[in-house]
Amino acid sequence: MEAGLYLHIPFCTSKCHYCDFYSVTALSRKDEVVEAMVKELQAEIGFLGAVKPALRTIYFGGGTPSLLQAEDFTTLFNTIEASYDLSCLEEVTLEANPDDLTPEYLAMLRRFPFNRLSIGVQTLDDAGLKRINRRHTAAQAKQAVLDSRAAGFSNLSIDLMYGLPGQTTEQFNQTLEEALRLPVSHISSYALSWEEGSVLYKELMQGRLQQASDEVLEACYFNLIAVLEAHGFLRYELSNFAKPGFESKHNSSYWDGTSYLGIGPGAHSYNGSLRRYNVSSIDRYVEGLRSGEPARELEWLDSNARYNDFIMTGLRTTRGIMVKELEKLFGVSKRYYCLYNARKNLKNGFLVYEEERLRLDEKSLFIADDICSDLIWV
Structure with missing residues (x-):
């Protein structure tokens, strides 16, 4: 890919x-x-x-x-x-x-x-x-x-x-x-x-x-x-x-979850299972590359972290969250969790669920972060 x-x-x-x-x-x-x-x-x-x-x-x-x-x-x-x-x-x-x-x-x-x-x-x-x-x-x-x-x-x-x-x-x-x-x-x-x-x-x-x-x-x-x-x-x-x-x-x-490689001091990378952060320092960045020991932090992503990424990034887009894709990636329990926690905002009209797609209603765009927080795994 x-x-x-x-x-x-x-x-x-x-x-x-x-x-x-x-x-x-x-x-x-x-x-x-x-x-x-x-x-x-x-x-x-x-x-x-x-x-x-x-x-x-x-x-x-x-x-x-x-x-x-x-x-x-x-x-x-x-x-x-x-x-x-x-x-x-x-x-x-x-x-x-x-x-x-x-x-x-x-x-x-x-x-x-x-x-x-x-x-x-x-x-x-x-x-x-x-x-x-x-x-x-x-x-x-x-x-x-x-x-x-x-x-x-x-x-x-x-x-x-x-x-x-x-x-x-x-x-x-x-x-x-x-x-x-x-x-x-x-x-x-x-x-x-x-x-x-x-x-x-x-x-x-x-x-x-x-x-x-x-x-x-x-x-x-x-x-x-x-x-x-x-x-x-x-x-x-x-x-x-x-x-x-x-x-x-x-x-x-x-x-959309595509992998990307970040190069340079302060750059971030992501490949689906690992998120990586280069050090925000020219001195440490240059010395790390010269010595063969790059200065960076690693964050290994478990299923819950990847689910949260899927929710937070997907909900930002007009495409929204494809619920069948969510189930395929994270299982039926996460599908149930997402839709169960969406009930309040579906009822008040802040979220729209149609044809297996969950998206923000236009009136809720300005409070997207608050709505997203209801769906993430904690």
């Missing part, structure tokens, strides 16, 4: 104030990290259960992968092509900051297998961008999308955030309207998460910022769904919308 490959590029020129993903600004260490990633790519083929594993998707995330240059991509793609079967490869994504996507950089990217760009716009309000310490302007973001399309990239995704400090529903709606004038085929949109350790979280704890109310967040979310659907973007996961045929194949693999 084809798998996914994720490469975590842990470098940023500056840290966004909402971010708690592992990243550093020590760009001088880029070469040794790429060298270590090559070693990991070659050494970890067996994690996917084949001599030369077949890849369906490749995703460069971060951090800021658009800080890599041609020589870095050449090194990594040469290693991938030598070690993995790419005959079934369908999607190769690069996450990028708008201000990195100059016409020259885009022309360079076209020399490699990239066929999808995910552009971190976040908001098209300059004051909002400054508040969260993004290094681009609204004008740069719009130009980056236009330049990407002109360079020949037809599969373009942008990220948008709501619930930003001081952001009103009107301001978010204005960003959404402006974004829909751009030639994009996919939009990921999330409420701001106040991550412990981020600059925004520290300011929140100091009383300098205030979280958006649930009422504001809910209004933004349901307006987002309505506006995007009116423009031909279908919701296929809680926070992801695409025009038909432009759903993210790589991200979908996280929700």
Whole structure:
């Protein structure tokens, strides 16, 4: 079965104030990290259960992968092509900051297998961008999308955030309207998460910022769904919308149980029975690969943990949970457990069960985590 490959590029020129993903600004260490990633790519083929594993998707995330240059991509793609079967490869994504996507950089990217760009716009309000310490302007973001399309990239995704400090529903709606004038085929949109350790979280704890109310967040979310659907973007996961045929194949693999290998400091991997976490430290990551003893944590998944994964990921999607598949994978007792614990939310209309499929009703999308918690095995 084809798998996914994720490469975590842990470098940023500056840290966004909402971010708690592992990243550093020590760009001088880029070469040794790429060298270590090559070693990991070659050494970890067996994690996917084949001599030369077949890849369906490749995703460069971060951090800021658009800080890599041609020589870095050449090194990594040469290693991938030598070690993995790419005959079934369908999607190769690069996450990028708008201000990195100059016409020259885009022309360079076209020399490699990239066929999808995910552009971190976040908001098209300059004051909002400054508040969260993004290094681009609204004008740069719009130009980056236009330049990407002109360079020949037809599969373009942008990220948008709501619930930003001081952001009103009107301001978010204005960003959404402006974004829909751009030639994009996919939009990921999330409420701001106040991550412990981020600059925004520290300011929140100091009383300098205030979280958006649930009422504001809910209004933004349901307006987002309505506006995007009116423009031909279908919701296929809680926070992801695409025009038909432009759903993210790589991200979908996280929700349908497909195996994926994560490469780089802070990257995660999953193969159905094992979840693995690379250490979030360049020093320990590089030294571990050099010594042949990679620094990582392992989590072996028993049947209950795999059932919980199946529930939590499946319920996020419009497809929902296929109950016959659940029974096949985990037995009739888990089927009974799931449907028994779904009774309350079926009665109140938050869940819908039809044709052996259990899914969220639209009115319950904003409380999906609460509903999911009723179905997981504890």
